[in-house]
Structures are given as C-alpha cells and as structure tokens.
Amino acid sequence: MIYIIKRIFSMFIILAILSIALFALLTAMPGNPLDMLITSNPNIKPEDIARLKKLRGLNQPWYVQYGRWLWGFAQPAYAPVVINIPIQNKNTRINLSDFIYDPNFIPTQQELALWLDLVWPRWQESLEAARLQAYIHDRKSNALLLVLADHDPVMHREFKNLIRKESFKNLELTALFGGHIFGDFLEINSEEAYFVIRNSYGQQKVGYVTTKDSLRKNILHPINTQISENIGEKFEFNINKFINNNYNQNLYFELLENSPGILSADGIYQHTFTHNGQSAISFLVRDQHQHEQRLAFDIEHGVVAHHEKFNYGFIFFFAGKRDALGFSETYQRPVYDLLFGPEIICGDGRIDPGESCDIGQEPRHNCTSNCFLKTQSILSKINTSIGGFIYRSGRIGNTIQLMLPALILSLFVAIPLGILSAYRHSSVLDYIINFFAFVGISLPVFWFGIMIIYLFAERWLLFPAGGIQTPGISHAGAQYILWDRLQYAILPTLVLSIFYIGRWLRYMRASMLEVLPQDYIRTARAKGLSEKSVVLKHGFRNALIPVVTILAISVPSLFGGALLTETVFSWPGIGRLQYEAVMNNDYYVALVVFLISAVLVIIGNLIADIIYVMIDPRMRKL
Amino acid sequence: MIVIWRRFKHHRLGVIALFVLSILVLLALFASIIQSFLGVSHNEARLININMQPSWPHLLGTNELGQDIFTRLIYGGRISLSVAFLAALSSAIVGTFIGLVAGYYGGFIDALLMRFTDAMLCVPVLPLMIVFAALDLGALAEGNLASVTKLIVIIVFFGWMSVARLARASVLQLKNLEFVAAARSLGASDIRIMMSHILPNALAPIIVAATLEVGTNILYEAALSFLGLGIQPPASSWGTMLNNAVDYVKTSPSLAFWPGFFILITVSCFNFLGDGMRDALDPHQVLKNVK
Numbered sequence: 001m002i003y004i005i006k007r008i009f010s011m012f013i014i015l016a017i018l019s020i021a022l023f024a025l026l027t028a029m030p031g032n033p034l035d036m037l038i039t040s041n042p043n044i045k046p047e048d049i050a051r052l053k054k055l056r057g058l059n060q061p062w063y064v065q066y067g068r069w070l071w072g073f074a075q076p077a078y079a080p081v082v083i084n085i086p087i088q089n090k091n092t093r094i095n096l097s098d099f100i101y102d103p104n105f106i107p108t109q110q111e112l113a114l115w116l117d118l119v120w121p122r123w124q125e126s127l128e129a130a131r132l133q134a135y136i137h138d139r140k141s142n143a144l145l146l147v148l149a150d151h152d153p154v155m156h157r158e159f160k161n162l163i164r165k166e167s168f169k170n171l172e173l174t175a176l177f178g179g180h181i182f183g184d185f186l187e188i189n190s191e192e193a194y195f196v197i198r199n200s201y202g203q204q205k206v207g208y209v210t211t212k213d214s215l216r217k218n219i220l221h222p223i224n225t226q227i228s229e230n231i232g233e234k235f236e237f238n239i240n241k242f243i244n245n246n247y248n249q250n251l252y253f254e255l256l257e258n259s260p261g262i263l264s265a266d267g268i269y270q271h272t273f274t275h276n277g278q279s280a281i282s283f284l285v286r287d288q289h290q291h292e293q294r295l296a297f298d299i300e301h302g303v304v305a306h307h308e309k310f311n312y313g314f315i316f317f318f319a320g321k322r323d324a325l326g327f328s329e330t331y332q333r334p335v336y337d338l339l340f341g342p343e344i345i346c347g348d349g350r351i352d353p354g355e356s357c358d359i360g361q362e363p364r365h366n367c368t369s370n371c372f373l374k375t376q377s378i379l380s381k382i383n384t385s386i387g388g389f390i391y392r393s394g395r396i397g398n399t400i401q402l403m404l405p406a407l408i409l410s411l412f413v414a415i416p417l418g419i420l421s422a423y424r425h426s427s428v429l430d431y432i433i434n435f436f437a438f439v440g441i442s443l444p445v446f447w448f449g450i451m452i453i454y455l456f457a458e459r460w461l462l463f464p465a466g467g468i469q470t471p472g473i474s475h476a477g478a479q480y481i482l483w484d485r486l487q488y489a490i491l492p493t494l495v496l497s498i499f500y501i502g503r504w505l506r507y508m509r510a511s512m513l514e515v516l517p518q519d520y521i522r523t524a525r526a527k528g529l530s531e532k533s534v535v536l537k538h539g540f541r542n543a544l545i546p547v548v549t550i551l552a553i554s555v556p557s558l559f560g561g562a563l564l565t566e567t568v569f570s571w572p573g574i575g576r577l578q579y580e581a582v583m584n585n586d587y588y589v590a591l592v593v594f595l596i597s598a599v600l601v602i603i604g605n606l607i608a609d610i611i612y613v614m615i616d617p618r619m620r621k622l
Numbered sequence: 623m624i625v626i627w628r629r630f631k632h633h634r635l636g637v638i639a640l641f642v643l644s645i646l647v648l649l650a651l652f653a654s655i656i657q658s659f660l661g662v663s664h665n666e667a668r669l670i671n672i673n674m675q676p677s678w679p680h681l682l683g684t685n686e687l688g689q690d691i692f693t694r695l696i697y698g699g700r701i702s703l704s705v706a707f708l709a710a711l712s713s714a715i716v717g718t719f720i721g722l723v724a725g726y727y728g729g730f731i732d733a734l735l736m737r738f739t740d741a742m743l744c745v746p747v748l749p750l751m752i753v754f755a756a757l758d759l760g761a762l763a764e765g766n767l768a769s770v771t772k773l774i775v776i777i778v779f780f781g782w783m784s785v786a787r788l789a790r791a792s793v794l795q796l797k798n799l800e801f802v803a804a805a806r807s808l809g810a811s812d813i814r815i816m817m818s819h820i821l822p823n824a825l826a827p828i829i830v831a832a833t834l835e836v837g838t839n840i841l842y843e844a845a846l847s848f849l850g851l852g853i854q855p856p857a858s859s860w861g862t863m864l865n866n867a868v869d870y871v872k873t874s875p876s877l878a879f880w881p882g883f884f885i886l887i888t889v890s891c892f893n894f895l896g897d898g899m900r901d902a903l904d905p906h907q908v909l910k911n912v913k
Binding site: 018438450597 | 635741744745747749750752753754756757837844845849868875878882885886889890892893894897
C-alpha cells in the first residue's frame with residue numbers, strides 16, 4: 001500500500017517536470033495559437049492581434065503562461081449548472097427531412113455544380129470558388145451547404161432544399177404514435193413521436209423525435225456570454241453585438257415565453273434581476289426574408305453559488321471546471337469539451353462526434369476564452385440512450401473505442417499463437433507463425449492502412465474509407481448509430497490489431513521459450529499431469545509475467561500506433577487530436593493530451609505491478 | 623568471427639535477409655549508375671510520361687509527375703537507409719556511453735541516468751517526435767540535407783534507451799569479474815577499463831540491439847515523413863514518397879504500394895537479421911534452443 005502511494009506521489013513529480021518541459025517545447029515551436037485565427041480572417045487588424053494576444057496572455061514569457069495554465073488547472077470546481085430552456089411547446093411541426101439523412105445519397109459532381117449554379121449563379125467569381133470547387137470534386141454536399149450558410153442563410157436553405165428533394169424522392173411517411181403526418185411534415189402532439197419512412201426500394205427506417213430534439217435543432221448558434229450583473233440594478237444589454245450579422249440585414253427580435261425581462265424589437269434587453277443565479281434568455285430573430293432562428297444566451301447574476309452534484313468520476317474532478325484545462329484556439333472550444341465532452345454543434349445544427357466543424361461550419365458567435373457551448377450539456381442530458389452515449393463520447397472515448405477492441409482482439413490472437421509456436425518449437429508451424437509475427441512488427445501501419453482503405457473502401461466498396469460515423473446519422477436512432485459506427489470501426493480496428501499482434505506474439509513466444517525448459521515443467525510432466533495442464537497451468541502462467549511488463553511498458557507505443565491509424569482513417573480520436581494540436585500550435589490541447597497519455601502510461605505501470613502480485617505468488621512476500 | 627558466421631548460417635531467414643539487404647544497399651549505392659543505365663530520371667518531371675504502366679525502361683512505371691518510380695525508390699532508399707543507419711549508430715554510441723557510465727560507476731550517477739532512461743522509455747515517442755520535428759532546429763544544419771540531419775538527431779534522442787539498458791546490464795555483470803579486477807590492480811584508468819576491457823565483452827547485445835534499431839528507425843523516419851514532418855524536398859525518402867502518393871491512391875494505387883512495400887521488406891530484413899545475429903552472438907540462447 002505504501003508502495004502504491006509512493007508510486008502515485010512520484011507520478012506527480014514526473015508529470016510536473018514533463019509538463020514544464022513540454023510547455024517550453026511547445027512554446028518554442030514557430031507560430032502561436034492565434035495564427036489559425038489570424039490566417040483565417042484576412043480583415044483582422046494588427047491592434048486586434050495585439051489585443052487578442054494580451055487577452056490570452058500570449059505576450060508573456062512562456063513560464064508565466066505555464067503558471068497561468070497551472071493555476072487554472074489547479075482550481076478544483078464542480079461541473080457548471082445546466083439549465084434546460086423550455087422554449088418549445090408541444091404542438092410543433094417538424095420537417096422530417098431535416099431529421100433524416102440518407103447516407104446512401106451522394107450527389108454527383110455535375111449535380112452539385114448545377115445546384116450551386118441555381119442558387120448562386122456567380123459562385124465561380126467568389127472568393128471561395130477554389131474551396132467550393134474542391135468540395136464539389138470530393139462530393140461533400142454537407143460541406144458545401146455550410147459554406148453557403150456562411151454567406152447567406154437563404155442561399156443555404158435553397159441549396160439544402162434542392163438536395164433534400166433529390167434524396168427524398170418517393171418517400172412514404174407513416175406516423176406510429178405521438179404525431180400526424182402532413183406531407184413532409186410531422187406534427188407532434190406529445191413529448192415524443194415515432195414515425196416510419198419507407199423509400200421506393202422498400203427499405204424502411206423507424207424515426208423518433210422529441211420536442212426536446214426540436215429544441216436542439218433550434219438553438220443553432222447559442223450566444224454564450226458570462227455576464228455577471230449585480231442584483232437590483234437595471235441590466236441593459238445589446239444583443240446585436242453578439243450576433244454575426246454579416247450582411248447587415250435588418251433583424252427583428254422577439255423574446256420567447258419563460259424568459260424574464262423585456263426585449264425590444266431592435267435587440268436591447270432589459271431586466272432587473274432580483275435573485276442570485278443564472279438565467280437563460282431565449283429569443284427569436286427574424287430577418288427581412290421572415291426567416292426565423294431561435295437563439296439563447298445565459299446571464300449570471302449575483303453570486304452563483306449553487307453547483308450541480310458531481311457526477312463525472314474521479315479524473316473529471318480535476319477537470320470539473322471546464323475551462324480549467326485551457327481553451328483550444330483551433331477548435332474554439334474548451335479543451336475539456338474536446339476531450340470528454342459531447343460533440344460540437346456545427347453551423348446547421350448537425351452534430352459531429354468529437355470532431356471539429358469544417359471550415360465555415362464553426363458555431364458562429366463571438367467566443368471569448370470563457371465561452372463554451374452550454375447547449376451541449378443540455379444535449380448530453382437528452383441523449384441517454386446507448387446510441388447517445390456512444391456518439392457523445394468525445395475524443396478519448398473514440399480512441400478507447402478503437403484501441404480496446406484492437407488490443408483485446410490482438411491478445412486473443414497473439415497469446416494462443418505464441419504458446420503454440422513456442423510449444424512446437426522449430427517446427428514448420430513455428431517458422432510460419434514466427435515469420436508472420438516478424439512481418440507484423442515490420443509493417444508500417446500507415447501504409448497498411450492506406451492499402452486496406454484502397455482495397456476495402458475504394459475497390460470493393462465494403463466499408464467506409466474514413467471517419468467515425470455517417471454525418472447526420474445521429475438523428476436516426478440508437479440502433480442505427482451502433483450499426484453505422486461498427487461499419488466505420490472495422491477497418492481501423494483491423495489495422496491496429498495487426499500492428500499489435502506481431503509484438504505480443506513475439507513476446508509471448510519468447511517468454512514461453514524461457515519457461516518451457518525449466519525444471520518445474522519437467523517435474524509437472526513427471527508427475528503425470530496432462531500436456532494441457534503442463535503447458536497452460538505451469539507454463540503459461542509463468543510466461544505471463546514478463547508479457548504483462550511489456551504490455552504495461554508499451555502503452556506509449558500503442559498511442560503512437562493509434563496516432564497513425566487515426567490519421568490515416570481520419571478517426572477523431574486523441575492521437576489525431578495530438579497531431580493536429582501540435583501542427584496548429586494549440587498548446588493547451590497538446591499539453592493536456594500529452595499529460596493524459598503520460599498518466600495512462602504511469603497507471604499502466606502501476607496496474608502491471610498489481611497484476612504481478614496476482615499472477616505471481618512469489619511477489620506477495622516482497 | 624568464423625564461428626559466429628557458422629552459427630549465423632543456421633538461421634535461414636537471417637541469411638536470406640542479409641542477402642536481400644545487401645541487394646538493397648547495393649541498389650542504393652549505385653543508384654546513379656542504374657539510373658543512367660536505364661536512361662530514366664528520378665526527379666525530372668516529364669509530362670509525356672505521366673502515370674505510365676510498368677514497362678521498359680520504367681520498371682515500376684511513373685508517377686503523377688512523370689518521374690520514374692523505380693529509380694525514385696532506390697534514391698529514396700539512400701536517404702531512408704542512411705538516416706536509419708546513422709541514427710542507429712549514433713544512438714548505439716550514446717546509449718553505450720550512458721549505459722557504461724551508469725553501470726560502471728553505480729550509485730547516484732546510475733540512479734540518475736537510469737531514472738532518466740526509464741522516463742524516456744515511458745514517454746509516447748511518436749507524438750513527441752512530432753513536436754520536435756515541428757521545432758525550427760535551423761541551427762543544426764543548413765542546405766538540402768538539413769531535414770535529414772534534424773531527423774537523425776530526433777531519432778537518436780528517442781532511440782538510445784534500449785542500448786543504454788542493455789549496456790548497463792552487461793557492465794553490471796562484467797565489472798565484478800576477475801579480469802576487470804586484474805586490470806584495475808595493474809593501475810588502468812577507469813576510461814581504459816571501460817573502453818578496452820568491458821566494452822568489447824559487452825558488445826554482442828549492443829550490436830543486436832543496434833541492428834534491430836535500424837528497422838525501427840526506418841519506420842520512424844517513414845512515419846514522420848508520411849506526416850509531412852520528416853524529410854523535406856528536394857531530398858526524398860520512402861516516407862515522403864508515400865506522403866505524396868496518398869492523394870493518388872484512388873487513381874494509381876501502385877504509387878503508394880511500392881514505397882511501403884520497400885519499407886516493409888527492409889524493416890523485416892533488419893528484424894530477421896537482428897534475430898539471426900542474436901542467435902549467433904549469444905551462445906547461451908543457441909544452447910538453450912538446441913536443448
């Protein structure tokens with residue numbers, strides 16, 4: 001016990017040294033976290049850059065920055081209060097095609113170009129022509145949509161309708177319960193509704209909507225401001241400042257029911273708060289085309305003292321304060337959300353698991369370093385189903401989903417083969433197994449991944465080439481998400497497990513070879529035990545000890561393999577995050593990811609020590 | 623030497639690996655002669671030749687710029703192999719030095735060096751390599767081969783640990799033997815004892831580890847170059863070729879196939895060679911296997 005405490009204590013020292021060294025290294029890299037922001041916005045002025053740098057403390061020397069980060073990290077706090085904003089009444093009409101995505105429908109390049117011509121005749125003269133061309137070439141209709149959304153919501157809607165019409169030809173809709181179908185619309189008259197969609201090929205899907213879901217759909221661009229306001233004083237606040245009004249349209253505002261205060265049509269909010277706490281203000285914005293959008297913001301007034309009960313587990317305690325881990329400039333999200341959190345809500349309300357939105361898809365609101373997407377916490381409350389659990393697992397969850405099955409699969413293959421190979425030492429079988437094990441450890445993972453993608457995804461079209469799930473599938477329901485994600489997971493898991501199998505097989509074989517000529521094995525045979533008992537009980541158990549050591553030690557290299565696999569398969573896991581963070585000079589993300597992997601390594605060693613004691617009775621006396 | 627070779631001959635895969643590796647090294651050494659013999663170019667873009675099928679003189683076809691794939695591969699092999707060799711050699715030297723010092727002096731120095739080694743073994747290598755590769759280490763070298771030098775330094779920085787541990791383990795065994803005591807009683811200095819008495823006897827595992835390291839280094843080099851952080855143009859290695867080929871996987875998969883295949887073959891051969899050398903250099907292992 002004292003030993004374990006000592007180990008944990010030394011772990012903190014190692015981590016502290018490691019984090020200082022890493023931070024110094026990361027800041028020594030050319031560029032800084034603001035670069036992404038600056039290069040993506042050509043209109044930014046030098047004084048703005050200076051201001052932003054000052055705001056984020058980037059003008060300080062690196063050790064001051066490190067101190068700031070550590071201070072933020074060390075402040076323990078509980079998870080923030082989540083407020084569910086009731087803005088939706090039950091009798092709602094929902095356009096079903098907004099909720100259903102047809103994964104089999106990919107428009108051709110010509111179709112995309114034609115459609116784009118229809119809604120935006122002069123798109124080829126625009127600044128983004130090259131990007132749009134690239135999207136057409138890759139047939140990324142979703143990305144196209146979102147570029148359009150960046151320009152004009154009307155254009156976006158038109159284009160979306162064009163695509164939807166094409167993909168939802170001949171759909172037959174039936175309401176199961178909770179609502180009625182009117183054409184393409186579903187009118188919900190209870191908390192939730194189920195419906196069936198059948199296409200002309202007879203394929204059918206059961207869909208499910210809740211009014212809470214429509215709430216999610218409607219808060220597209222939440223304004224998250226943390227405005228502390230004194231109680232009893234009149235609070236006035238201009239919403240226009242927080243809205244990205246790119247086209248200088250005339251906007252009209254309207255406060256929704258259940259929100260306190262008064263909101264004038266030109267966006268001035270007034271209220272006198274009388275109690276401590278946090279209020280969610282939801283309102284409607286309308287442009288001159290009568291397009292509506294529901295938006296919301298949070299106001300903290302007085303002393304916000306109450307915290308929700310702590311429900312995330314130990315490691316999250318340290319990260320409980322969501323901005324304690326720092327803020328990612330590249331993703332415009334708190335690192336905490338990036339790692340553990342639910343997905344980001346992209347421009348059109350689509351949700352990407354742990355993945356950042358494409359360019360042009362960013363949630364458009366003025367983020368300060370304190371800003372986080374509160375609606376995501378609302379989401380995480382809604383999605384309590386299995387599918388919901390999986391698809392809001394965050395980057396770490398994604399990596400574990402990839403690594404754990406691969407590890408288990410490879411151990412299941414490697415250990416029996418290793419035993420067999422050692423048992424039939426110097427036989428033809430041993431040579432063959434050994435040969436393939438050597439090839440396995442010599443295999444460049446990334447190349448193997450590319451070849452597998454080419455064969456299975458490009459040539460035979462059996463599995464998707466990359467990513468973690470079909471965009472938009474999250475609207476379909478838990479069972480579809482599971483099936484969908486399984487298809488995406490097969491190839492990377494296969495590649496990663498082949499990377500592991502060779503190593504474990506070699507270790508297992510070598511270890512068994514050490515053990516099998518020992519005297520106690522001979523004794524066991526002499527006692528007349530069965531071969532099975534000799535090999536598995538006396539041999540295997542003793543051979544396992546060094547293998548466990550190596551398993552624990554090689555956790556860091558597992559991360560390396562996961563990094564390459566994730567990069568090749570564009571799997572939004574922690575390895576790819578690490579790579580992207582380093583490439584984008586996103587110090588905080590890189591640092592946190594490094595530290596997490598370091599913690600995992602140390603914990604791995606600790607677990608190995610404990611397992612020793614379990615499998616080797618001799619250790620118990622020490 | 624002859625004894626070792628005789629033992630090595632028993633390891634059939636090791637012999638085959640040695641043969642294949644010598645061919646690869648010869649190809650890399652005589653790349654320019656082969657190129658002029660074939661009359662093709664590894665770096666000149668010829669638009670008429672874009673994406674040709676394998677034929678004479680383009681043995682493996684041409685790439686998207688009309689460059690000959692086969693000669694590019696052997697030129698890339700020059701870079702890949704030399705990076706891997708030099709990095710393995712340097713990390714063997716660094717590791718041996720650290721291991722010798724730690725094992726010979728023991729005590730505080732040993733504890734300090736070995737804790738450092740353990741810490742280095744624990745860090746996730748590839749992500750840290752990415753950080754180092756992204757650093758601007760312009761002071762290290764200038765010119766076309768700057769990226770090569772940088773890469774060697776990075777690989778050595780993360781590659782010396784296994785050698786250091788092996789060297790330390792052998793030194794701990796050897797330093798209490800009679801011949802060391804004899805040398806010490808004759809008044810030999812610490813450096814002399816380490817270099818001419820202990821080191822030659824500890825060399826066998828170090829050589830094996832260094833051989834296996836060459837294979838690992840090729841993989842690291844390829845991975846970093848594949849991520850776009852390793853060898854920078856105009857120099858090109860197998861990893862860089864793979865990086866370029868990824869965009870064309872749909873249309874010409876062979877572009878991506880060959881560099882990776884060469885990496886696979888080379889790394890496997892180094893692993894087989896290392897295995898064979900372990901059997902040849904470590905008599906205990908052989909005896910055990912025979913028994």
